Amino acid sequence: MTDVALAPASSRPAAARRRRGGGSTIDRARRRLFVPFVGPAFVLYSILFVVPSVYAIWISFNKWAGAGPMEFVGFGNYVRLFSDKLFLRSFGNTLLLLFVVGLAIFVIAFALTLVLRDMAGKKIARSVIFFPHLVNAMIFGVLAGFIFNPGGLVNTLLGAFGVTDPPAWLAQDNLFPLIMVMMTWITTGYFTTILMAGVDRIPPYYYEDCALAGANAWQRLRYVILPLTWDVFGTCAVLWTISSVKIFEIIWIFGGSSGAGMPPTQTWTTAVYTYVTAFSGESVPAYGAASASAVLSLALVSVLVLLPRRVMKREAIEF
Incomplete structure (x- = not known):
């Protein structure tokens, strides 16, 4: 052995x-x-x-007026929300801001990034584009109310060009499209700055190799710029997802400028619906239903934050 x-x-x-x-x-x-x-x-x-x-x-699983005992109702508040046409409209408006405005922001921001990349006054242009994001949304809401009111700046300019019957910009059906345009203008500069930082970090020798290989502008965009800034796009998608669900001030101020004091229901998002339900909507506040709306917003953000990370996940490129 x-x-x-x-x-x-x-x-x-x-x-x-x-x-x-x-x-x-x-x-x-x-x-x-x-x-x-x-x-x-x-x-x-x-x-x-x-x-x-x-x-x-x-x-969210209770019926509660903010004081006194709670009454457990299980999923009753959630059932009430999905049978409430006002909540469904508010939820739809939130999705419009998230996807339609988000798509417009990223397309414009990326286009500006490509245009300003080799511009001589890039830093000045970037500061000008970023400036609207520095102004408080409530100030924009107040200014927009003055600009688009019947005797405001827009109708005055239209009258100078001979338009005697200008559109009713503050009509309820026109307010939310205006809000979408304003959010695009306010936020585009912020994401342009992030995308420009991502493009600027690409080493110059990548572009030199493309020139030596005879690559055209489209090939340079497809095989160099997009792959090396893909992680930046993912970060921007997460940031916009979180921001879009929280949009409240500009809707409340600008929507209220139509004269009703409270923004019309056509402009509500889930954030506005939650606030109104909890504090301003009913004689007895419905904190249970408002909490259910907030929980659904949190669930939406959680899913949509994880989704871009999964969909846009690809092998990291080190350079």
């Missing part, structure tokens, strides 16, 4: 000794630093986001 000599403990793999001994000195130091550095941020995040979110989900 052949004797098998056991290797001495000192020659065993270092990883095995680290696992048995609790890890290396660096690993133990990292674990000790995890609590004081990450702990406060985690506690603050839990207090400001996790706990309110869980509480809102619980409220």
